[in-house]
Amino acid sequence: MASRASRSPTDEQFADLVHTAWPSLYRTAVLLVRDHALAEDLVQTALAKTYGNWSGIRDVGAARAYARRAVVTTATSWFRRRSFRGERPTAELPEPVAETDPRGATGDRIDLLAILAQLPPRQRAVVVLRYYDDLSVEETADLLGITSGTVKSQTSAALDNLRRLLGEGVDLPETIPGKPLTTGGHHG
Amino acid sequence: MxxxxxxxxxxxxxxxxxxxxDATAIAAAGRARRTRRRVGTVAAATAAIAAVGIGGAVVAGLDDRPARNSQVATQDPAGDAYAELGAFSVGEHVIVGDATAELSPAPHHLxxxxxxVVTQQFNGAGGAGGKAFSLVRPDGTVTPLSIPADAWSVSGDxxxxxxxxxxxxxxxxxxxxxxxxxxxxLATLQVDLPGKIPEGGTSGVREIQLDGDFAYVGTDQRTAHRVDWRTGEDRELPFSPVAVHDGVATSFDDGGRWTLVDAATGDVIRDLGRRIETTALSPDGDHVFVVRFDDTRSVASIEPTAGGTPVELPGLTGLSSWSLGGRVVGQVDGQVDGQVDGTSTLRRCDVDGRCDDAPIPWTDEENPLVLPADYLMLG
Structure with a gap:
């Protein structure tokens, strides 16, 4: 049985978690929110939440997973509160404009952060979790608190949008209606 | 290529x-979150952060709000509507966000x-049969669930x-x-619950509460348990939880005194006092909806869990619940202000006391009342 974490982490335990998890969480956060300072705030908030809920975490090893979940759910919460202040969602993505040319101003490097920022938050989250963090459909569903079917449909929609936004420059996974999506990770 | x-x-x-x-500053912010949830104030949390904010990194936006405006907007209108507008039913109409589904017979629990929203209906005439459960999604689709009939009442996370x-x-x-x-x-676990259960029927057992990895169960015989449903680890609690959200619990003792409690430790966060008709915790555990008995009437308010000035919500009664996005949703008391017949008006209020009213088209003599989601009947 997994060992139970104490009510509060020791300074050493928490510092270890922060220093080992920070780089990965920060990169995930950048992909989610684009803005580096906001990403930093996001990871700090997620880790503070992890500390605050330490007594509810099964073991020290689970804290890292908890922190990643907190990054995504906190980002979602931020987006939602913004929408609550009167910003209504749009039904369709805008057409790509010059400022979001996938190759950017220099024409030699794809500005993926700008492209991702044009995706709805949930589509962006599933792309990041599946193709960057290498989570399975089921793991992504569990982390986002949605169904596997929704993950698949959101992934499919996200890839369609990315295909349109990125053009032919990127090799995107195939999506076949009604069939499971292939896993996106390159780590196996 | x-x-x-x-x-x-x-x-x-x-x-x-x-x-x-800056791990030290982040830890301090985490402690501040705990303090804020227990006995402190927002001011104390800010001071705690400031006291350790010496390192190279700056800890900002730790109150769970974005420090800067994000550049994105959600595109899940149904889910947003559910979070913002909440869920309730009137007779056979089940309203989830801005979608409505019709279920027959009428559900008696959401x-x-x-x-x-998971709905519970009585199957068969007079409720003689088992109970039927369905999931009503924010887009209005209804999916029957194969939850067995011996589930006499379910609690949602x-x-x-x-x-x-x-x-x-x-x-x-x-x-x-x-x-x-x-x-x-996902899991089935056996828990010792001392005493003859059920004593006087299932109404003697407090409703189970589900909060992340933990299920909270108890009886009116004053035994309560916190069970990690993934591992089976079971710990007896020094208090009897009524509701648990995000690690915060409400509880009341034999003397009728309500308290807010750290669900993991049993530490009392704050005493809510007596003469309380009902309470409801917000989904994030940061606020509590309280209906207190005044000398002549009931007064509904929202209070920060950590303490602070209650925000009164005129017109709302104990027949109210929280939306996932943090608004209290309830039917307006028909006697509000002594003049308005508000029995067909739904009021939604945020934690700052800003309220919106909307008509409820389905109330009539047969179904005069709204059934709020998560409405808890205490046995």
């Missing part, structure tokens, strides 16, 4: 300069989860697609946790 999406994602961020985290229920047995209880999105059981 075309780049793979995964490679492109890694190329985009793997070489980014990584800012140096449990909010992250993916929609507002942050996950899960419900739980307790089957009371002789001196023990069986906890079930069910994934409502995939319609399958």
């Amino acid at each position: 075309a780049e793979r999406l995964t490679d492109l994602l890694h190329h985009t961020v793997d070489d980014l300069p990584i800012p140096h985290p 449990a909010q989860t992250s993916v929609g 507002p942050r996950n697609a899960r419900v739980a229920w307790l089957v009371p047995l002789e001196k023990e209880g069986r906890i079930h946790v069910w994934d409502v999105a995939r319609d399958k059981e």
